[in-house]
Amino acid sequence: MDLKDHWNNVYSxxxxxxxxxxxxxxxxxxxxxxxxxxxxxxxxxxxxxxxxHFVDVLIDRGYENIWVLDISAKAxxxxxxxxxxxxxxxxxxxxxITEFKPELKFDFWHDRAAFHFLTTEEQIYxxxxxxxxxxxx
Numbered sequence: 001m002d003l004k005d006h007w008n009n010v011y012s013x014x015x016x017x018x019x020x021x022x023x024x025x026x027x028x029x030x031x032x033x034x035x036x037x038x039x040x041x042x043x044x045x046x047x048x049x050x051x052x053h054f055v056d057v058l059i060d061r062g063y064e065n066i067w068v069l070d071i072s073a074k075a076x077x078x079x080x081x082x083x084x085x086x087x088x089x090x091x092x093x094x095x096x097i098t099e100f101k102p103e104l105k106f107d108f109w110h111d112r113a114a115f116h117f118l119t120t121e122e123q124i125y126x127x128x129x130x131x132x133x134x135x136x137x
Contacts, residue, residue: 026052043106045067048070049068050072051076059086068091069093070094107136
């Protein structure tokens, strides 16, 4: 089973509260975001965001340029269902981060756990190179 199939299976068979990384409110991530004084027009991406509630808080706060990237299309579908019409305020990307080709630079790159799941030097190298090129100085 490849990684996409694995993660789609996880999000197809487990409720959001059944995964170890579930947080109803992403307190630590929001506290980190609050360390920066980003304008509401900032480009913010959540790597491995899946059906995380981080995006909910970004929308609630009025951020206008939100991206969520996840390897699992199923995770993204779940987030869209949860958000309803608000999901239209988000740019959704179903992609393996190591294959991501960003078309813009990001002001804030959030990754709560995706990097943790990269287990080979090649994956880590690709991730670091992609993020270095995609994050504004």
